[in-house]
Amino acid sequence: MTNPQLSNPAAGADQAHTDKAPTDLAGHAFHLIGVGGAGMSVVAQILAARGAAVTGSDAHGGDAYEQLRQQGLKVHLGHAAANVPEAATVVVSTAIKETNPELRAARERGQEVIHRSQALALAARGRDFVAVAGAHGKTTTSGMLAQALSTAGQDPSFAIGGVVRSLHTGAHYGAGPAFVAEADESDRSFLNYAPTVEIVTNIEPDHLDNYGTPEAFAAAFVDFAARLVPGGLLIACADDPGALDLARTAAAAGTRVTTYGTTTPADIPGGPVPGAAHVRVEVIARSATGTQASLTRWDADAVAAGSGPSSQPVSLELSLPGDHVALDAAAAWEAGCELGVQSTAMARALSEFGGTGRRFEDRGEAAGVRVIDDYAHHPTEIEALLAAAREVADARGGRVVALFQPHLFSRTRNFADRFGAALAGADRVIVTAIYPAREAQADFPDVTGQIVVDRTPGDARYIADPYAAARAAAAAAQPGDLILTIGAGDVTRLGPVILEALAERSASA
Known part of the structure; x- marks a missing residue:
């Protein structure tokens, strides 16, 4: 029986169960505890699509839970x-x-208990597994790849922790050979996969409540790269120091590596990764509605010889703003080419990507103020989000108002300085109470959103009550402004509150 509470879920995991799994799961039954979560709900859908009998439970319900219920699953x-x-x-x-009554009952009966990642690996059995990892950017990159492969006629399977807007789902079991999934590094569970292709968008320290040190966090990615099947490909961002270090380590171990970034191979810090190909991303034009870029590939021999590119530039027209979106698209483009899609066809398919749920998601407009919702919860994500928001706000002649809900007391404490620096990209900042998730305030008595406000230059306020914070954001906005609700918790529910307050203000004017 597998213990899901191991510090490394791969250690001692029921690998034999996964390796010997049939490709058809008819006759097998699975019960998912917490089935309404973003990660669990997509696993439930894929298991059911493979013929398994699937049940589940959730403490809170929500949109994903209701979707499963409407699909006929017994939840x-x-x-x-x-x-x-x-x-x-x-x-x-x-x-x-372990105190959960369902888990406790399963333990007492001697039922098999496996981690969510093991169930996903089981559901992906027999497919070319594409694992997208990194402290941030996973959902956008995996969503881009899933949608582009679908557009290119590949009919991939995918399990993504957000709804791909053009596909209207985050989970699908397709007839094609590829299976695209987010790989969760937070608890080391990404070590339960054996990918054909890995994408690592960045290795910025996070989840230090689990890992303890940035070095331990980076070491887990080295172990992740070692999980590639023989002949598999690691695609790593050379603009990120951690991912670049991983690329060098993996290449030295004999792994096939392609890096991507905004520099040419010669300009990569420390020089080209030995033996690695490289994709250069050049952003050509930025606007409030999209990003135009070009992608140019140097193969490994050209990189080693110091010669020019080995391909002509491929044009990329994206319908989302932000340089970070172009980087994510480059990773998806290289993975799609590796999976057999022609390079220009892959670029055309990526141009149709309309985003994923809670990633720069437009929630509406009232009183001349546009409201955007975003899942960003790491300082670098927030910095990139606000840079993209600035493009939109400038085009409207307005300002950026950020309503930020920190996620986890430990992350807020560890990154308070960086959160403050990132939020400086907004004209006005309102920070509300921390979303605790798995943590308890009693364990962090001195940590509140105020510590972020104290480190945020300019106009910043702490309003603990989320609904009062939403109304304050609406009151602060002027026609042409952009209000962003930011965070990985339930801040997403505040968009309608803001829009209602704006509409009431407009009606009474």
Whole structure:
């Protein structure tokens, strides 16, 4: 029986179960605890699509839970031992505690318990697994790749922690050979995969509550690269120092590597990665509605010889703003080419990507103020988000108002200085109470959103009550402004509150 609470879920994992799994899961039963979560819900859909009997439970419900219920899956609101079929393999995430009544009942009965990542690996059995990892950028990059492969006629399977807008889902079991998935590094569970292709967007220290040190966090990615199947490809961002270090380490170990970034191979810090190909991303034009870029590939021999590019530039027209979006698209483009899509066809397919849910998602406009919702919860993500928002606000002749909900007490404490620096990209900042997720305020008595405000230059306020914060954001906005609700918690629910307050103000004017 697998213990999902291991510090490394891959250590001691039921690998034999995964390796011997049939490609058709008919006759197998799975019960997912916390099935309404973004990661769990897509696993549930894929398992069901492969013919398994799937049940689940969730403490809070939500949109993903309702979608599963509408699809005919037997899901329960609330946790109770009676929810768990006795013949089912029980699937958990690291967030599920041993005190959960369903997990406790499964343990007492001797039922098999596996981690969510193991269930996903089982569902992907027999496909070319493409794992997208990194402290941020995973959802956009994996969504881009899934949508572009679909547009190119590849019919991939995918499991993404956000809805791909053009596909209207984050989960699909297709007939094609590729299986695209986000690979969660937060609890080391990405070490349960054996990918054909890996994308690493960045290795910025995060999840230090689990890893302890930035060095331990980086070391996990070295282990992740070692999980590639023989002949597999690592695609790593050369603009990120951590990902670049990983590329060098992996190449030295004999792994096939392609780097991508805004520099030519000769301009990569420390020089080209020995033996690695490189994709240069050149942003040509920026606007409030999109980004135009070109992609040029140097193959490994050309890089080693110091000669020019080995391909003509490929034009990339993206319908989302931000240089970071162009970098994510370059990673998806290289992965698509590796999977057999012709380079210009892959670029054309990427141009149709309209984003994923909660990534620069337009929530509406009222009183001349546009409201955008975004999942950004790491300082670098927020910095990139506000840079893109500035492009949009400038085009409207307005300002950027940021309503930020920090995620986790530990992350807020560890990155307070960096959050403050990132939020300086907004004209006005309102910080609301921290979304605790798996943590408790009692363990961090001195950590509140005020510590972010104290480190944010300019116009910044702390308003603990989220609804009061939303109304304050609406009151602060003027026609032409952009209000962003930012964070990985339930700040997303505040968009309608802001729009209602703006509409009421307009009606009373």
